[in-house]
Amino acid sequence: MVNYSIRFTILIVDDQPTNIRVLGEALKNDYQIKMATTGEKALEIAGSEAPPDLILLDILMPGIDGYEVCKRLKQNPKTAKIPVIFITAKNQEEDETKGLSYGAVDYITKPFSIPIVKARAKTHLELKKHRDLLEDLSTLDGLTGIPNRRKFDDYLKMEWKRAVRGSYPVSIIMIDIDYFKLFNDNYGHSAGDDCLKKVAQSLNLASRRPADFIARYGGEEFVGILPNTFIEKAAQFAQRLRHSVEELNISHKFSLINDKITVSLGCAATIPTVKKSYDLLIQNADQALYEAKSKGRNQLQCVGIDPLKKF
Numbered sequence: 001m002v003n004y005s006i007r008f009t010i011l012i013v014d015d016q017p018t019n020i021r022v023l024g025e026a027l028k029n030d031y032q033i034k035m036a037t038t039g040e041k042a043l044e045i046a047g048s049e050a051p052p053d054l055i056l057l058d059i060l061m062p063g064i065d066g067y068e069v070c071k072r073l074k075q076n077p078k079t080a081k082i083p084v085i086f087i088t089a090k091n092q093e094e095d096e097t098k099g100l101s102y103g104a105v106d107y108i109t110k111p112f113s114i115p116i117v118k119a120r121a122k123t124h125l126e127l128k129k130h131r132d133l134l135e136d137l138s139t140l141d142g143l144t145g146i147p148n149r150r151k152f153d154d155y156l157k158m159e160w161k162r163a164v165r166g167s168y169p170v171s172i173i174m175i176d177i178d179y180f181k182l183f184n185d186n187y188g189h190s191a192g193d194d195c196l197k198k199v200a201q202s203l204n205l206a207s208r209r210p211a212d213f214i215a216r217y218g219g220e221e222f223v224g225i226l227p228n229t230f231i232e233k234a235a236q237f238a239q240r241l242r243h244s245v246e247e248l249n250i251s252h253k254f255s256l257i258n259d260k261i262t263v264s265l266g267c268a269a270t271i272p273t274v275k276k277s278y279d280l281l282i283q284n285a286d287q288a289l290y291e292a293k294s295k296g297r298n299q300l301q302c303v304g305i306d307p308l309k310k311f
Helices: 017-027 039-046 065-074 094-100 112-139 149-167 181-185 189-208 233-246 278-294
Strands: 007-012 031-036 054-057 082-088 106-109 171-179 213-218 219-226 263-270 300-304
Touching: 007 017, 007 039, 007 082, 017 031, 017 082, 017 112, 031 039, 039 054, 054 065, 054 112, 065 082, 065 094, 065 263, 082 094, 094 106, 106 112, 149 171, 149 213, 149 219, 149 278, 171 181, 171 233, 171 278, 181 189, 189 213, 189 219, 213 278, 219 233, 233 263, 233 300, 263 278, 278 300
Parallel strands: 007 031, 007 054, 054 082, 082 106, 263 300
Antiparallel strands: 171 219, 171 263, 213 219
């Protein structure tokens, strides 16, 4: 989820160091400040793993000007949602119209007023915070509070592209609560919901690396994504998930294999390429889960996709 306890970051882009210094001094007590004197550097910072929350962007710069920077930011899905405020000496109505048409949220003319800059920055950061919160909530499962199927799809697409660029493996774990229908039918839907919440949190807490990802896939099924993880390590992680659910000791007297809630897991891994589809990875993990269930449940089955071998 979005963490609102940290300070916002503002990227100041201007080819005049004096302007950057003045704005930086005025804003540094309230925000983390990043600086760039060229459009190319601004795009690099914006597209990094720690992008800014707001960009104060000059228009007249050598090389790539502010209009082109804004245009490229808005064309890139990774940076499109970063609000841009133009700060520029160009003060004609057509200049402002052009800037806004490229996707800027505001326009401040030079010489700028520090109180105005602060007020505009605060307003647009507050708006961004609320937009991020709404978007964050839309990707969470309403019952369990962990990421939902939509977020899983987005995260897998993102990690798949990264893995293609870096030539590293991606593993997926499909997880299904054993005989959950019998649990629901005999203990009631309220108990079933409580069970799903506890299992979800157990799976989530078992994830140790920041990049590891657990989501509710649907019904009593969950899914995990492990970037940069070969099948052997994924199998170890999956077994940890299985044990974490067992250790909840949720009574299930109607289970056909145990007296408490257990899970079956299917794991698959591959090294993505531009010719592969992540749909095949999901299908293989799902097939491995089917094998785990058909072989008695409360167990893990794994498979690697060429060039990885079966575990």
